[in-house]
Amino acid sequence: MTERDMKRQETAVQGTAEAEMTKPVTTASATTKSVMTEPVTTTSATMKPVTTKYVLAGFGGQGVLFVGKVLAQAGMMAKKQVTWIPAYGPEMRGGTANCSVVISDKKIGSPTVGKPSVCLTMNQAAYEKFLHTVVAGGVLYVNSSIVPELPGRDDIRIVRASVNEMAHELGSAKVANIVMLGIMQALTPSVSDEELEAALMDLAGKKPELAELNRKALKAGMEFANRL
Amino acid sequence: MTERDMKRQETAVQGTAEAEMTKPVTTASATTKSVMTEPVTTTSATMKPVTTKYVLAGFGGQGVLFVGKVLAQAGMMAKKQVTWIPAYGPEMRGGTANCSVVISDKKIGSPTVGKPSVCLTMNQAAYEKFLHTVVAGGVLYVNSSIVPELPGRDDIRIVRASVNEMAHELGSAKVANIVMLGIMQALTPSVSDEELEAALMDLAGKKPELAELNRKALKAGMEFANRL
Amino acid sequence: MAILMKGNEAIAEAAIQAGCRLFCGYPITPSTEIPEYMAKKMKKAGGTYLQAESEVAAIYMVYGAGAAGARVMSGTSSPGFSLMQEGLSYLFAAEIPCVIADVMRGGPGLGGLGPTQADYFQLTKGGGHGDYHPIVLAPATVQEMIDLTKEAFDLADIYRNPVILAVDGILGQMMEPVEFPGKYEAKVLPAKTWAADGCEGRPKNNVISYYLSSEAGEADNLRWGKKMAQMQAAEQRFAELSLDDAEYAFVAFGTSSRITETAIDMLRSEGVKVGLFRPISLWPFPADGLLKRVPQIKGWMSIELSAGQMVQDVRLVVNGRAPVGFYGRQGGMTPEPEEIVAAFKTQILKGGVRG
Amino acid sequence: MAILMKGNEAIAEAAIQAGCRLFCGYPITPSTEIPEYMAKKMKKAGGTYLQAESEVAAIYMVYGAGAAGARVMSGTSSPGFSLMQEGLSYLFAAEIPCVIADVMRGGPGLGGLGPTQADYFQLTKGGGHGDYHPIVLAPATVQEMIDLTKEAFDLADIYRNPVILAVDGILGQMMEPVEFPGKYEAKVLPAKTWAADGCEGRPKNNVISYYLSSEAGEADNLRWGKKMAQMQAAEQRFAELSLDDAEYAFVAFGTSSRITETAIDMLRSEGVKVGLFRPISLWPFPADGLLKRVPQIKGWMSIELSAGQMVQDVRLVVNGRAPVGFYGRQGGMTPEPEEIVAAFKTQILKGGVRG
Amino acid sequence: MANNHVEIKTERCKGCGLCVSVCPKKILEIGEIANSKGYYAVIMQDEEKCIGCAFCALMCPDLALEVYRAEKGE
Amino acid sequence: MANNHVEIKTERCKGCGLCVSVCPKKILEIGEIANSKGYYAVIMQDEEKCIGCAFCALMCPDLALEVYRAEKGE
Amino acid sequence: MKTVFAKTTGLTDRVFHYCPGCTHGIIHRLIGEILEEMEIIGQTVGVAPVGCAGFCENYFACDIIGAAHGRAVAAATGAKRARPDRIVFTYQGDGDGASIGLAETISAAARGEKLTSIFVNNAIYGMTGGQMAPTTLLGMKTATSPYGRDESMGYPLDLPKLLAQVKGAAYVASVSVDSPQAVREAKKALKKAFQVQVDGLGYSFVSILSTCPTNWGVTPVEALEWVRDKMKPYFTLGELKVPTVEGGGKE
Amino acid sequence: MKTVFAKTTGLTDRVFHYCPGCTHGIIHRLIGEILEEMEIIGQTVGVAPVGCAGFCENYFACDIIGAAHGRAVAAATGAKRARPDRIVFTYQGDGDGASIGLAETISAAARGEKLTSIFVNNAIYGMTGGQMAPTTLLGMKTATSPYGRDESMGYPLDLPKLLAQVKGAAYVASVSVDSPQAVREAKKALKKAFQVQVDGLGYSFVSILSTCPTNWGVTPVEALEWVRDKMKPYFTLGELKVPTVEGGGKE
Numbered sequence A, B: 001m002t003e004r005d006m007k008r009q010e011t012a013v014q015g016t017a018e019a020e021m022t023k024p025v026t027t028a029s030a031t032t033k034s035v036m037t038e039p040v041t042t043t044s045a046t047m048k049p050v051t052t053k054y055v056l057a058g059f060g061g062q063g064v065l066f067v068g069k070v071l072a073q074a075g076m077m078a079k080k081q082v083t084w085i086p087a088y089g090p091e092m093r094g095g096t097a098n099c100s101v102v103i104s105d106k107k108i109g110s111p112t113v114g115k116p117s118v119c120l121t122m123n124q125a126a127y128e129k130f131l132h133t134v135v136a137g138g139v140l141y142v143n144s145s146i147v148p149e150l151p152g153r154d155d156i157r158i159v160r161a162s163v164n165e166m167a168h169e170l171g172s173a174k175v176a177n178i179v180m181l182g183i184m185q186a187l188t189p190s191v192s193d194e195e196l197e198a199a200l201m202d203l204a205g206k207k208p209e210l211a212e213l214n215r216k217a218l219k220a221g222m223e224f225a226n227r228l
Numbered sequence C, D: 001m002a003i004l005m006k007g008n009e010a011i012a013e014a015a016i017q018a019g020c021r022l023f024c025g026y027p028i029t030p031s032t033e034i035p036e037y038m039a040k041k042m043k044k045a046g047g048t049y050l051q052a053e054s055e056v057a058a059i060y061m062v063y064g065a066g067a068a069g070a071r072v073m074s075g076t077s078s079p080g081f082s083l084m085q086e087g088l089s090y091l092f093a094a095e096i097p098c099v100i101a102d103v104m105r106g107g108p109g110l111g112g113l114g115p116t117q118a119d120y121f122q123l124t125k126g127g128g129h130g131d132y133h134p135i136v137l138a139p140a141t142v143q144e145m146i147d148l149t150k151e152a153f154d155l156a157d158i159y160r161n162p163v164i165l166a167v168d169g170i171l172g173q174m175m176e177p178v179e180f181p182g183k184y185e186a187k188v189l190p191a192k193t194w195a196a197d198g199c200e201g202r203p204k205n206n207v208i209s210y211y212l213s214s215e216a217g218e219a220d221n222l223r224w225g226k227k228m229a230q231m232q233a234a235e236q237r238f239a240e241l242s243l244d245d246a247e248y249a250f251v252a253f254g255t256s257s258r259i260t261e262t263a264i265d266m267l268r269s270e271g272v273k274v275g276l277f278r279p280i281s282l283w284p285f286p287a288d289g290l291l292k293r294v295p296q297i298k299g300w301m302s303i304e305l306s307a308g309q310m311v312q313d314v315r316l317v318v319n320g321r322a323p324v325g326f327y328g329r330q331g332g333m334t335p336e337p338e339e340i341v342a343a344f345k346t347q348i349l350k351g352g353v354r355g
Numbered sequence E, F: 001m002a003n004n005h006v007e008i009k010t011e012r013c014k015g016c017g018l019c020v021s022v023c024p025k026k027i028l029e030i031g032e033i034a035n036s037k038g039y040y041a042v043i044m045q046d047e048e049k050c051i052g053c054a055f056c057a058l059m060c061p062d063l064a065l066e067v068y069r070a071e072k073g074e
Numbered sequence G, H: 001m002k003t004v005f006a007k008t009t010g011l012t013d014r015v016f017h018y019c020p021g022c023t024h025g026i027i028h029r030l031i032g033e034i035l036e037e038m039e040i041i042g043q044t045v046g047v048a049p050v051g052c053a054g055f056c057e058n059y060f061a062c063d064i065i066g067a068a069h070g071r072a073v074a075a076a077t078g079a080k081r082a083r084p085d086r087i088v089f090t091y092q093g094d095g096d097g098a099s100i101g102l103a104e105t106i107s108a109a110a111r112g113e114k115l116t117s118i119f120v121n122n123a124i125y126g127m128t129g130g131q132m133a134p135t136t137l138l139g140m141k142t143a144t145s146p147y148g149r150d151e152s153m154g155y156p157l158d159l160p161k162l163l164a165q166v167k168g169a170a171y172v173a174s175v176s177v178d179s180p181q182a183v184r185e186a187k188k189a190l191k192k193a194f195q196v197q198v199d200g201l202g203y204s205f206v207s208i209l210s211t212c213p214t215n216w217g218v219t220p221v222e223a224l225e226w227v228r229d230k231m232k233p234y235f236t237l238g239e240l241k242v243p244t245v246e247g248g249g250k251e
């Protein structure tokens, strides 16, 4: 992996001038597939402290690191413990980037996530790499705009959504990640909707146009998920 | 101590172009003082293996390191074990240099000499530094051309000789060290006279004039000692 | 108020708050956010971010600034840290306070960008020549990075010694919520009467690192030895987790200590009485604290992001009184808690490691 | 025929005889006779003495030449050796054979010119970043400097690993009679099929030191770990003196081992059954040989020209089964045999040291 | 006479547009179809106009272009 | 009128002869008596001839010389 | 059909890892072509830097040694001194060659090392994500000059201009690859540099103005314009030194 | 009597450790005089090299920081950046400043560090006993060029000539101390260099040709002649760059 990539992939955050140099691939169509398992962790008020472990993966420029940051920020605003760690794949430019996020009601031990309960794969390489790491009963979100229908698993829930197209319709391919964040929020929330939106505005709401776009993307994702 | 000195004092060997930049001081007159002790070590054929430990000290340019090399070379030619280690005083240019030489019939353990059995001090600083290190019964040679009459010790033999003047008479102040070597050879030999002379010629006999001068100096020293 | 911050940025911000007004460094992943943050924030704080031409130059810029009495810092990652070893030896000998962060990445050689703790030996045994030790502090959370950075500056001034922040790549890159507790109040520190900053009104000062004789050299070394003994007596830092009833103990620092915490949760849930001894100061190694636990602990295990370096220091303290195992990952990999649990069972519970 | 030769010159001559045809170095006392001898003799041997602009450059000249398949060497002293630490880490990772002599002087910092062994940690634990070890050989006589220099080149080629000659300043400067036993016959060594020296007639070679993923990094590190384990199995070297009937043992290398020999003579003449375990390879530390003596020895003592570094390795092997004492001098000083005797009596005979 | 020919190795092309910017005949253009890496490769508009000057290939940083000139009589 | 005066700090002098070589009046010379360090210090031959030009002092690397010029009427 | 332009055998078939439009790729190609045309692929040892070009061993068809950051010239010196019969070149970024490796570059020139250095000046540290380089222009914003480089951070270093003053440097050229014409000139300069080495005349050095669209934050085409508008006016261009008969160079 | 020449208060009373006739002593004196005349003793921080002048903290009356070999300029940079109100100078040998510390010297010049470097060129490594320096002349015999330096070991580096090409260098002069007249010129140059710093104009650098009778193996007087006959013809002399109004230097 290059030092440059490490740096770059991370700076390609939502709403900054630095977006991808090349247009994202937008071919596969939207499908959804679900199995009847409950998400392992929710924020529902049980006595046992809840810990949600995320891995969010895709290629550089798809904004997966940013999605992780929003989740972490939201978790923090919700007075939970959070950690966010970026990691970078072995390949050169265009290689896989991912981040691990932990949101927990108690002090976080390991901040690294080998076995996520919630996983997002925005491209095929990520799908292939992380499919088998998700804990049984966990949820895997898949960007079906890019990831073709591939063998899955029966012991996890797989949520497929063509977020590129959805984002495109909203006016910018760049918010595909936020659409997906909305979907995740609807199905496996770690914080309240308000907290998530506040976090998103904190990180990408400096400019009014961007704020509006991101808010719309989040909503669109949530609505899409609620229709599932 | 300077790295330069370390280097320089050593290169100021007998018979090279590099001699002292300043003329040596030649003031004190020749006197000799002896106490009735036997040198600790001789080459006489006893059964017990004999080890002679030398410290030869003076200031840079007086050729004490060279005297040590001649002794070591002679020891080696006599098929003995030998070591030679240079050491340099703390001061800048003009500071004290010395070397430790061990000549032994058996394998040499420590090559460092803290308590010499034979010691040579070519200047006052060396005299003051090493007087008290000589083992009881040892011999201390003193260049009385430079070292004034100072308190000594009763349990060692102190041999004083104005070798600067003697060297001057031979035609070169530079061979004062060799005159002293001759004196040491006469009183506390570690090797035969032939071996010593051969060693000297090996190291400083390349040019005929120098060979002659050094040979004369050695002889002069031995004759002087034999008259003591 | 808590804010979400990257470890590297937290170090930089904490340094500025601690009064650091000069940062001299050279960019290298995964430490680059430190200089970048400094470049962004130093000016406003009235200080200077200075990009050196190399790490060799950087460490001597630190040397000159520290010698002139400034609170000064540098930050780098493993290969750059290697280039600073001569300078560290000089900084120690000239007794110049300063703070250096080593955000460790995969080695040896150019290696990779993944996180490691494989500079432990270099950090604690002296990667440069001669008998010397900087103080080495190893945080395990981003908050601790802030607290230890501030403390590092004080320790540096108190002992006139370089202080190193030993940070694995994960901690440097990780974001966690942190708080900056109000205005930082430095301890009352000795005035830098020794600094070479212009001798107006006092006798002149020299800040040098040589000695003219071996006798003087030994005297200096003995004096430094005493100083190091003082640090060993006063500055051992560690944290303990679940050790009071423990029969077994892990030893780990930084990120690996956090992964180990999770492994401990797992083992405890199986009824294994195991705890964690976490060195915070890697030098001085918290031998006294560890020694206190020796009678009680039936088996030790060091967890590191390396081939096993700190384990030597653990073994030196345990000194044969119990088995000391080791598990580590290398080259940028991190262990899963499950691996640690498994290794513990094989090496310690099943006695697979020598006493 | 025996000739009287300085240790530094002996190294240089032995290197030339071993087929070294390129020396890249930068002068520094007390190692300077190595480059000077090379400057005088290399040309006649058909080789090159190349004065680098710095030790940093020197070690990478060695890197390039070694990568191109040459037998190449450098020599320096402690501060210069510190500047080579990044390079050593790279040399290890790129698996480039070469020989470096570190003629140790007083540190830390600019220090002094007296002899020390205070780079032991730097030499054996890895002064650079990452998990790596060069082979480190420590001669104790000028003759051994010749023999080990020649062997160093072979070991470097066999393992594709840098080999360091660890020489205290006394050995570098000392003259002793030595013999060069005829023409040097190198062992039959593996052909350097990996060298980057022009790919005519074969697939191209790359000599690099990075890995693209942490997975690959771990694999590399594990492979290197295996190589190091092989070296540990096959290349531990040591010498023993009077150990067969010994109840006590000194551990010492280089000049301090020779001073210790004299101390042993003294103690033996008082009836104390004491011997010497002399590591010749400092890395791999001769743990197996030392371990064999552990059951028999009631007390150990490490004698070093430092504040006590190798003593840690001794303790790691003895592991609490007997007391391990230490006596050392620093900053360029050397102990007298009498001091060693006295320290032995206090620490070991009178039990003044912890188990 | 046959056209000069520019062979576009679509899989090597990264869609940077340098060739487009230097073509004196303005016959190159970034296409609409992404290659397997997600880059929109360059396409040739009107090969007949190509003068075979190879400016495009000279500027291509990714060896994605080869240029062939029709020889007399071809 | 009094002479110009060159004060020679014999203990600082190392007998290097640089002053001797530049004195336009050739009135300096390396002496016969060594100082406590063993250096043969420079001596003044004929102070009357000294023009107080301070060439000697300018070239002395060891601050062994001070130069005073006689003032009118001295 | 007559082949006007086809891939050289001086390069492997691997696709470059460089960003779209990065002119590192053009420079690679020129070197590959020269290795092929001079028929020296099998006799050449290249030395890779640390920087974006740190993986160039995947591309050049000749043997490659990967040096540490800034040490390519030192490693090349070792290789060349060990194998004087080989052609040795370094490929380095501006950070590598003009900052951390500055002493190595100038000292090798002074020693007249018979090797060739190719210096790719993109006014930034590409690999590490766009920090200020010794060559960063005044006013230019980078990750470590976020408000623009000002004089307190120094002036951009014009390395070829310096090297032209060094006696052991036999050939010093400063070129660009911002247009097809410039690319042709650059190739000529590079070829001369290799020829100077083959002829054993001394150190040869070619500086090439290059782009970093990614870290400059512009499109590849804009990047070429930026080279033309900003870099070319600042950095001395042309053949700054050509070999004389006796070996050393002449300005 | 009127004092024409007396010891300056810019120096301590310690007797120099330099060899008889070594012109390091003259240069020390000039600096001491300037510190006194400019009334900056109490505001100045000097940075000592490793080399024969490595003990100069014993002589200069101002505060001194002893750097590592080659790192005086880096240390001075740190000191000056930490205390911009102070006058900071380095005193370095040719090995220190032009070999191991070459990158530091040129980079500081490029950054326009507001400090003064005094570069004492005696064409040899004095401290370590006379090895070849980057400035050793062709044909000159040293401990590491025992048969005379030949071209394979490179050409002597003319550092001031290089520095004059660097924009951030405000003042670059190359002088000698081989005669009373030259000593006067040298002092003028040194004083200008300090003045440039006081005025905050940028980096100032003075190279001074100096002797090493000990390692050259000649008498001190012969050494001066050797400077005149051999060194002065090779190394560029004079004021190579003087400050312009806007800060950077002009050739």
Ligand SMILES: Cc1ncc(C[n+]2csc(CCOP(=O)(O)OP(=O)(O)O)c2C)c(N)n1
Binding pocket: A003, C026, C027, C028, C029, C055, C079, C080, C083, G050, G051, G052, G053, G069, G092, G093, G094, G095, G096, G097, G120, G122, G124, G125, G126, G127, G128, G133
């Ligand atoms: C000793 C060391 N310091 C720093 C780094 C980090 N680093 C890698 S490449 C680089 C600079 C790259 O810039 P340049 O040489 O201009 O090449 P480019 O990537 O722009 O082509 C740096 C600072 C390193 N790998 N090693």
Ligand SMILES: Cc1ncc(C[n+]2csc(CCOP(=O)(O)OP(=O)(O)O)c2C)c(N)n1
Binding pocket: B003, D026, D027, D028, D029, D055, D079, D080, D083, H050, H051, H052, H053, H069, H092, H093, H094, H095, H096, H097, H120, H122, H124, H125, H126, H127, H128, H133
């Ligand atoms: C890192 C390092 N390398 C080498 C040395 C040894 N060394 C000390 S001074 C010196 C060179 C001195 O020459 P120069 O700088 O020209 O000063 P001079 O003594 O001639 O005035 C060297 C190589 C050292 N002390 N540290």
Ligand code: SF4
Binding pocket: E006, E022, E023, E024, E025, E026, E027, E028, E049, E050, E051, E052, E053, E054, E055, E056, E057, E067
């Ligand atoms: S060869 Fe010339 S005309 Fe043809 S496409 Fe390329 S640039 Fe255009």
Ligand code: SF4
Binding pocket: E012, E013, E014, E015, E016, E017, E018, E019, E020, E041, E042, E056, E059, E060, E061, E062, E063, E064, E065, G021
């Ligand atoms: S220059 Fe090459 S890579 Fe860029 S668009 Fe044209 S063909 Fe594609």
Ligand code: SF4
Binding pocket: F006, F022, F023, F024, F025, F026, F027, F028, F049, F050, F051, F052, F053, F054, F055, F056, F057, F067
């Ligand atoms: S002042 Fe002039 S004339 Fe007088 S002694 Fe000195 S040099 Fe000679």
Ligand code: SF4
Binding pocket: F012, F013, F014, F015, F016, F017, F018, F019, F020, F041, F042, F056, F059, F060, F061, F062, F063, F064, F065, H021
């Ligand atoms: S120049 Fe100075 S040191 Fe030299 S001889 Fe004259 S007075 Fe003495």
Ligand code: SF4
Binding pocket: A004, G017, G018, G019, G021, G022, G023, G024, G052, G122, G126, G127, G211, G212, G213, G214, G215
């Ligand atoms: S980061 Fe810049 S220099 Fe590196 S490959 Fe990308 S565009 Fe090229």
Ligand code: SF4
Binding pocket: B004, H017, H018, H019, H021, H022, H023, H024, H052, H122, H126, H127, H211, H212, H213, H214, H215
């Ligand atoms: S060795 Fe040379 S430079 Fe050093 S003090 Fe002596 S004469 Fe001067």
Ligand SMILES: [Mg+2]
Binding pocket: G093, G094, G095, G120, G121, G122, G123, G124, G125, G126, G133
């Ligand atoms: Mg660059």
Ligand SMILES: [Mg+2]
Binding pocket: H093, H094, H095, H120, H121, H122, H123, H124, H125, H126, H133
């Ligand atoms: Mg010099």
